[in-house]
Amino acid sequence: MVEIVSALEPVYRRGAHGNRDGGSAITLWETQPGSIVQVTSWPGKEGAALAAINAAASLDVTADAGAGVFSDTRSAFGFAPGRWLMVDQAEGMGDTLRDRIDTQTGTVTDLSHGRTAIAIEGERAEWVLSKLFALDFSLAAFPVSVGKSTAHHEFFTLIQRTATDRFDLYVYRSFARSFWQLLCTSAEEVGYTVD
Amino acid sequence: MLIPCPYCGPRDLSEFTYQGDATRVRPDPGSTDQAAWNAYVYDRVNTAGDHSEFWQHSGGCRAHLRIVRSTLTHEVKSVAYARDSIHERSRA
Numbered sequence: 001m002v003e004i005v006s007a008l009e010p011v012y013r014r015g016a017h018g019n020r021d022g023g024s025a026i027t028l029w030e031t032q033p034g035s036i037v038q039v040t041s042w043p044g045k046e047g048a049a050l051a052a053i054n055a056a057a058s059l060d061v062t063a064d065a066g067a068g069v070f071s072d073t074r075s076a077f078g079f080a081p082g083r084w085l086m087v088d089q090a091e092g093m094g095d096t097l098r099d100r101i102d103t104q105t106g107t108v109t110d111l112s113h114g115r116t117a118i119a120i121e122g123e124r125a126e127w128v129l130s131k132l133f134a135l136d137f138s139l140a141a142f143p144v145s146v147g148k149s150t151a152h153h154e155f156f157t158l159i160q161r162t163a164t165d166r167f168d169l170y171v172y173r174s175f176a177r178s179f180w181q182l183l184c185t186s187a188e189e190v191g192y193t194v195d
Numbered sequence: 196m197l198i199p200c201p202y203c204g205p206r207d208l209s210e211f212t213y214q215g216d217a218t219r220v221r222p223d224p225g226s227t228d229q230a231a232w233n234a235y236v237y238d239r240v241n242t243a244g245d246h247s248e249f250w251q252h253s254g255g256c257r258a259h260l261r262i263v264r265s266t267l268t269h270e271v272k273s274v275a276y277a278r279d280s281i282h283e284r285s286r287a
């Protein structure tokens with residue numbers, strides 16, 4: 001397989017940055033999944049598409065809006081009617097899903113090289129993300145495992161909450177470097193570590 | 196203003212794109228009735244009150260929606276997927 005080169009590489013500065021009073025309130029890092037795949041079902045075929053995702057990935061995503069699951073290596077969530085994102089740290093999930101979802105059921109789009117995956121974790125993660133997105137990031141409105149699609153200006157972003165204090169963000173690769181710098185700037189106030 | 200997307204739940208106006216009056220009915224594409232085309236393209240009632248309109252959740256799930264909104268208060272009275280209301284219209 002082709003080696004995935006990080007879009008963030010020129011601006012990815014490991015270490016502690018920003019306000020150092022009290023240390024880092026969040027940690028940022030690029031999670032670099034081997035597979036990022038979008039599945040879209042035709043109207044009426046949502047159940048079949050979802051069953052294929054669950055079978056291929058050994059996951060248990062339900063049909064509810066925004067419902068998601070995750071494990072150490074995989075995650076999946078709905079982000080629009082009949083559309084899901086499936087992420088795997090291993091490569092090859094695009095081919096696996098394509099084998100299981102025929103053209104009568106829906107479409108499989110391999111975005112592994114088209115998206116950059118960024119994790120933000122820490123006690124001020126909600127605070128920092130609230131600066132960028134017009135979303136309610138509180139645990140009550142955005143429970144663990146749920147996925148949401150949203151946007152900050154041109155940065156169309158898919159977000160899954162993967163812990164009470166962690167969110168995983170998926171942005172277009174071509175905007176990722178700019179978005180990363182914006183995220184870092186937004187985190188300076190609370191202090192952050194790039195892992 | 197918040198719009199309650201049927202998929203995403205209540206979301207900020209900044210995530211949506213207005214797509215115009217949802218009460219217009221396009222003339223038959225083969226029609227050469229200039230008055231009908233003129234009315235379709237230009238004539239608007241400019242309602243003061245409940246108004247049926249199309250929006251897209253462009254900064255979210257990207258669904259096209261049909262919304263009834265009061266132009267006086269911005270209260271959103273109803274929201275549905277546009278495809279459902281269009282199917283209703285074609286069945287009618």
Ligand SMILES: [Zn+2]
Binds near residue numbers: 201
């Ligand atoms: Zn939506």
